[in-house]
Amino acid sequence: MPGRVVVAGGGIAGVACARALVAAGVQVEVRDRGRVVGGRMASRWIDGRIVDSGASYLTASSPEFQAVVEDWALRGVARAWTTRFHAYDPAGGLTEAPPGPVRYSSARGIRSLVADLVARGGVRVRQQSPVTTVAPGPTVDGERADFVVLAMPDPQAIRHLGPGFAAAREAVAGRAYAPTLALLAGWPRRSWPTIDGVFVNDDPTLGWVCDDGRRRGDDAPVLVAHSTPAFAAGRLTDPGAAAAELTAAVRRVLGIADEPAWTYVQRWSFAKPVAARDEPFWLSDDGLGLAGDGWGRSKVETAWRSGDGLGRAIAARLA
């Protein structure tokens, strides 16, 4: 099948889109501005070990994504982590929450799931290749393509859309994303109650804490905590300066007496869209596609479905 598609964004949405196109025989290149694929499904080496610093886990409710996750699980790429989380509130302390769906993680870090889609799908990715301008044609940074896809948060996508894309600009303009600071912290030993993850309620600083050692399956004494959007909002220019406050909040919630051996704070300026959308992606007659977790209800599965659906729709137009 002829056709050349450029996908900007190597998160799970962009990679799923490219994978669907490759499967249909379409020539496609993913350009990502980062050093590695994964986007917000991020894993980082710290203290000789991988720590998940973005998405905490994934769930699968649609048959299409369940098939992807089952394939990962069968090959040992993903692992069924837990159905049980805790909740914390200042009055009641730590209590077990009712069981929920299976949450999946990965022993090699959640980013490895996206890397696996790239490798198994035969997807070509150009790293450290930021897309600057998408113009009618469509062209991407002056080069003609049959379709151009922006698979990234709406506030990032709009930066690259020229005035010739009035309708698409209108679709993404003003879409708010909540920020988060992620504290990654390692202790010399475990000294907290046995938990997988804790939803922290009514706290000005923290929204969520999880045990990265239990999540990854190596039992390393490492916790990852996500701040509330309000806490992050005023601290995005110097995230490292928030480490002490975030650490104190984690120690308070889990009753940890010891100081951590190390901490690191990761900034997510566009962690999650504030509002959901009904449409699964954008595809217009002028050759522009938009996908990502902003199209639906923000989570990993939504982003995958958005990208996969867009890829299939473009392939159908090129057939």
Ligand SMILES: Cc1cc2nc3c(=O)[nH]c(=O)nc-3n(C[C@H](O)[C@H](O)[C@H](O)COP(=O)(O)OP(=O)(O)OC[C@H]3O[C@@H](n4cnc5c(N)ncnc54)[C@H](O)[C@@H]3O)c2cc1C
């Ligand atoms: C702290 C945090 C916790 C989360 N927890 C969960 C969870 O527990 N469960 C869950 O299901 N979801 C969770 N999410 C949401 C989940 O991570 C996202 O829904 C999903 O990863 C979004 O994928 P995406 O491909 O749409 O976007 P992204 O992952 O953001 O990918 C966008 C990509 O575009 C690239 N890019 C940006 N600009 C350009 C450019 N100009 N040129 C080229 N490339 C560019 C970026 O480098 C990035 O790789 C969480 C997110 C965060 C931040």
